[in-house]
Amino acid sequence: MTMSENQTEQPNTIVYHLTDLFDIHQDIAPVESDDKDCILANTTVMHKLDVPPAMSANAQIHRTKTCVATYEDVKALIEQHELEHTLKFVTFKVTKAFTSPAPSVESIASSKHLFLEDGIPYMIIGKKVYQCQHGVDKNMSSKIKYKERVDAYQAAGQNLYKRRRSSSKKMRCRAYITVRRLLKVNTVFAPNLSLYHKRIAIQNVKKKLSANEYTFTDVYEVSLPDVSFHNHDIDEEADGKQALDPRIIRKIHKLVGKGVDTVKAMRVHIEEYNEDVLFAGRALPRPSNRRFNPLNHTIDSHMRNAKQKLKKGTCANAAKVDVATVDVTVEDVAAGVVVTTIPSIMAPSKPDNLIDLQIRLESLKGTVNILSEKVKHANDGVNVKLPSRIQKLQKDVDLQQRRSESIQDKLEYVQENIVSKAEFKRLEQSVKGMKAMTSSVTKLRTDSITHMNRTNRDLSRVQSAAKLQGKVVNSLFMEQKQVKGSVSNMREEVNVLDGAAKKALDIIKQEMDSLYDQDHRTQKQLDELEERVEKIVEVLNRGENDRESKHGLKLEMVEKEVTKLFKFMCLVILAMSIVMFWCLWWQYRVHSRDPRTVLSQRQRAGL
DNA sequence: CTAAATCAGTTTCGATAGTC
DNA sequence: GACTATCGAAACTGATTTAG
Numbered sequence: 245m246t247m248s249e250n251q252t253e254q255p256n257t258i259v260y261h262l263t264d265l266f267d268i269h270q271d272i273a274p275v276e277s278d279d280k281d282c283i284l285a286n287t288t289v290m291h292k293l294d295v296p297p298a299m300s301a302n303a304q305i306h307r308t309k310t311c312v313a314t315y316e317d318v319k320a321l322i323e324q325h326e327l328e329h330t331l332k333f334v335t336f337k338v339t340k341a342f343t344s345p346a347p348s349v350e351s352i353a354s355s356k357h358l359f360l361e362d363g364i365p366y367m368i369i370g371k372k373v374y375q376c377q378h379g380v381d382k383n384m385s386s387k388i389k390y391k392e393r394v395d396a397y398q399a400a401g402q403n404l405y406k407r408r409r410s411s412s413k414k415m416r417c418r419a420y421i422t423v424r425r426l427l428k429v430n431t432v433f434a435p436n437l438s439l440y441h442k443r444i445a446i447q448n449v450k451k452k453l454s455a456n457e458y459t460f461t462d463v464y465e466v467s468l469p470d471v472s473f474h475n476h477d478i479d480e481e482a483d484g485k486q487a488l489d490p491r492i493i494r495k496i497h498k499l500v501g502k503g504v505d506t507v508k509a510m511r512v513h514i515e516e517y518n519e520d521v522l523f524a525g526r527a528l529p530r531p532s533n534r535r536f537n538p539l540n541h542t543i544d545s546h547m548r549n550a551k552q553k554l555k556k557g558t559c560a561n562a563a564k565v566d567v568a569t570v571d572v573t574v575e576d577v578a579a580g581v582v583v584t585t586i587p588s589i590m591a592p593s594k595p596d597n598l599i600d601l602q603i604r605l606e607s608l609k610g611t612v613n614i615l616s617e618k619v620k621h622a623n624d625g626v627n628v629k630l631p632s633r634i635q636k637l638q639k640d641v642d643l644q645q646r647r648s649e650s651i652q653d654k655l656e657y658v659q660e661n662i663v664s665k666a667e668f669k670r671l672e673q674s675v676k677g678m679k680a681m682t683s684s685v686t687k688l689r690t691d692s693i694t695h696m697n698r699t700n701r702d703l704s705r706v707q708s709a710a711k712l713q714g715k716v717v718n719s720l721f722m723e724q725k726q727v728k729g730s731v732s733n734m735r736e737e738v739n740v741l742d743g744a745a746k747k748a749l750d751i752i753k754q755e756m757d758s759l760y761d762q763d764h765r766t767q768k769q770l771d772e773l774e775e776r777v778e779k780i781v782e783v784l785n786r787g788e789n790d791r792e793s794k795h796g797l798k799l800e801m802v803e804k805e806v807t808k809l810f811k812f813m814c815l816v817i818l819a820m821s822i823v824m825f826w827c828l829w830w831q832y833r834v835h836s837r838d839p840r841t842v843l844s845q846r847q848r849a850g851l
Numbered sequence: 852c853t854a855a856a857t858c859a860g861t862t863t864c865g866a867t868a869g870t871c
Numbered sequence: 872g873a874c875t876a877t878c879g880a881a882a883c884t885g886a887t888t889t890a891g
Contacts, residue, residue: 381884408864541863541876542863548878
């Protein structure tokens with residue numbers, strides 16, 4: 245059937261568009277970011293998997309779609325995009341079929357998700373959605389719960405946070421990468437078919453696929469969002485917020501295992517790794533990009549993690565590996581497969597594998613017993629030819645019995661190996677000890693020879709030094725003799741000087757005595773003179789006192805007379821003023837028009 | 852199928868000691 | 872006092888598992 249055979253369009257035509265089949269449209273226009281530290285405080289926070297609503301059909305024009313052949317290519321493409329703009333995408337959703345093997349031809353033929361794109365039939369078999377690392381927070385619910393707990397503690401006056409909280413990377417960025425796993429049918433129709441003809445074409449494809457007339461190939465369609473979808477810093481501004489690349493982390497762990505133990509050395513190794521492996525033949529990332537140029541404390545942190553892992557990880561991991569190695573399936577046992585793999589390390593201190601095997605053996609034995617009893621019971625009850633159910637049970641019993649035996653074998657083998665391994669280890673250790681002892685003895689011998697040589701050399705040096713010292717001592721002895729002679733001469737001189745000094749001292753003493761006598765006499769004369777002076781002073785003082793007493797009496801008498809005179813004068817003045825005042829008052833009364841004065845005159849005249 | 856829980860791994864904070 | 876190295880542990884992240 246060709247496309248030109250059906251020209252009329254039917255009203256119920258199924259129209260397949262990319263947008264119809266692509267049911268996750270998370271991309272919306274970039275929005276202003278919420279305060280990243282306030283997400284927990286926001287009670288109306290978007291649920292972590294509440295995907296924002298679909299954007300308009302124009303959203304498609306902001307996306308770049310690329311088809312690649314393998315999932316590795318997908319990862320490479322995303323990494324290139326991340327490097328170009330300093331971004332990081334993490335898994336948001338993934339369907340099971342995205343990673344599972346390709347479906348059968350029948351399932352493709354019956355699929356509804358078969359559509360034509362540019363004339364090529366495709367079928368969607370799985371999808372994976374990546375979100376920007378600053379996207380929605382998958383741990384939102386647990387963070388909200390923790391916040392509630394913190395609030396409860398704070399209400400009770402306690403602080404649950406033991407240190408300042410580091411800011412979350414989550415900023416609800418809406419940028420998503422969508423990857424579709426498609427099966428591309430290896431045929432081509434004319435592009436720009438009408439909807440009706442597309443439908444007919446799809447029906448044909450389904451028929452031919454069922455008849456195995458078409459083959460198909462696995463392809464991946466990567467849909468990258470435009471950088472304008474991101475609501476945070478990108479490019480140079482985002483360099484400092486990048487997490488360390490997992491490949492570098494693995495490299496650090498590897499190098500720590502090889503003995504690199506300083507941050508500086510590790511930094512050199514990382515730079516080399518970047519130049520020679522990660523970016524061989526490409527431009528190196530900016531030094532500010534922390535994804536490939538970690539800070540010292542980040543390197544240090546990973547080195548410490550690696551050391552801890554090395555310390556505690558080896559035994560447990562080894563045990564796990566051993567159990568996996570000896571775990572042969574029942575089918576293998578039934579097929580006569582012999583266990584040939586030798587357990588690598590059977591650590592007697594931590595025989596996890598042994599315990600595991602023992603537990604499994606016990607449980608299998610129990611199962612076998614239960615099944616045997618069931619068979620016995622069924623046999624007793626029916627007492628006829630074994631029906632199919634009993635046969636099945638018997639088969640199960642046999643199977644479990646075989647499994648039990650194989651486990652028993654493995655257990656014995658493991659036990660033997662543990663013993664031999666332990667012995668071997670002991671021997672190895674003793675050999676190591678002997679080797680170490682031999683090397684230490686050799687070292688001691690060489691050390692002692694070196695020491696002896698050194699001592700001889702020192703001895704000769706000391707001898708020569710002693711000869712020199714002897715000469716010096718002789719010369720010193722001579723010098724000492726000379727000094728002794730001069731000392732005796734000086735002693736004689738001192739004796740002579742001593743005698744002269746004694747004589748001079750006697751003379752001085754005599755002179756001092758005479759002077760003392762003179763001084764004594766002079767002192768007596770001075771005392772007599774002082775007595776005389778005191779007497780004269782007394783006489784003088786007495787005469788002065790007499791003169792002063794006579795003058796005092798005279799003065800007192802004069803003062804008394806003057807006082808009396810003054811008092812008398814005052815009395816006279818007072819009397820005179822009273823008389824004068826009375827005269828004036830009388831004069832006034834006589835000559836004034838005062839009625840009282842007139843009446844007094846008439847009265848007088850009447851009298 | 853989705854959301855929550857869990858786990859392993861990563862990053863960051865803060866205290867301490869040593870050096871210049 | 873500024874700077875760095877080291878260490879322990881808290882806080883954060885991403886992937887997987889589990890419950891409903």
